[in-house]
Amino acid sequence: EADIYQTPRYLVIGTGKKITLECSQTMGHDKMYWYQQDPGMELHLIHYSYGVNSTEKGDLSSESTVSRIRTEHFPLTLESARPSHTSQYLCASSAPTPGLNTEAFFGQGTRLTVV
Amino acid sequence: RKEVEQDPGPFNVPEGATVAFNCTYSNSASQSFFWYRQDCRKEPKLLMSVYSSGNEDGRFTAQLNRASQYISLLIRDSKLSDSATYLCVVNKKRSQGNLIFGKGTKLSVKP
Numbered sequence: 001e002a003d004i005y006q007t008p009r010y011l012v013i014g015t016g017k018k019i020t021l022e023c024s025q026t027m028g029h030d031k032m033y034w035y036q037q038d039p040g041m042e043l044h045l046i047h048y049s050y051g052v053n054s055t056e057k058g059d060l061s062s063e064s065t066v067s068r069i070r071t072e073h074f075p076l077t078l079e080s081a082r083p084s085h086t087s088q089y090l091c092a093s094s095a096p097t098p099g100l101n102t103e104a105f106f107g108q109g110t111r112l113t114v115v
Numbered sequence: 116r117k118e119v120e121q122d123p124g125p126f127n128v129p130e131g132a133t134v135a136f137n138c139t140y141s142n143s144a145s146q147s148f149f150w151y152r153q154d155c156r157k158e159p160k161l162l163m164s165v166y167s168s169g170n171e172d173g174r175f176t177a178q179l180n181r182a183s184q185y186i187s188l189l190i191r192d193s194k195l196s197d198s199a200t201y202l203c204v205v206n207k208k209r210s211q212g213n214l215i216f217g218k219g220t221k222l223s224v225k226p
Binding site for chain 1: 136156157160164206216
């Protein structure tokens with residue numbers, strides 16, 4: 001089993017609230033990702049990080065922000081939640097191994113509902 | 116054109132059937148390829164990497180055709196527990212870069 005954890009698993013929150021989704025991994029992986037997935041739809045990369053103090057936006061535009069102050073921690077923040085942010089958010093990490101395909105390990109996800 | 120395209124299915128097959136999933140990718144510079152499995156309302160998990168020479172893991176066989184930019188997954192003697200969504204994943208670089216996920220093909224194996 002992968003050692004990557006997300007909290008909370010489920011979150012129902014009112015419009016306008018600030019929320020932070022937590023993601024931590026104990027594998028020492030440099031690379032971390034946030035994906036957004038609606039039910040029955042594909043995963044979309046919204047943020048990634050190559051290491052501490054490195055963050056980049058992904059392929060799908062998102063109003064969320066991320067930070068990477070410690071290797072093991074990659075939280076995602078929404079300053080003002082809206083119903084359009086309702087989705088599942090999946091965190092992942094990987095450790096590039098030269099010459100080998102790099103597998104990504106996923107957390108169990110946070111299912112966010114904004115009412 | 117999407118970077119990774121898959122037949123969305125669903126594929127409804129009886130137990131014991133052989134089923135094949137196809138996937139095409141648009142970026143000829145892609146260097147690493149995977150099949151992931153995602154159960155309903157769960158996170159994706161790696162099923163197998165796909166290597167140029169093709170590779171097999173028990174009932175699962177993956178093939179790569181770089182000239183056609185095409186990846187396949189064959190499942191033999193399908194089990195009820197194989198029911199899931201199968202995601203085709205590519206990466207432009209082998210050990211760096213970002214994984215690009217296909218939309219997935221849903222498989223339902225019936226008794």
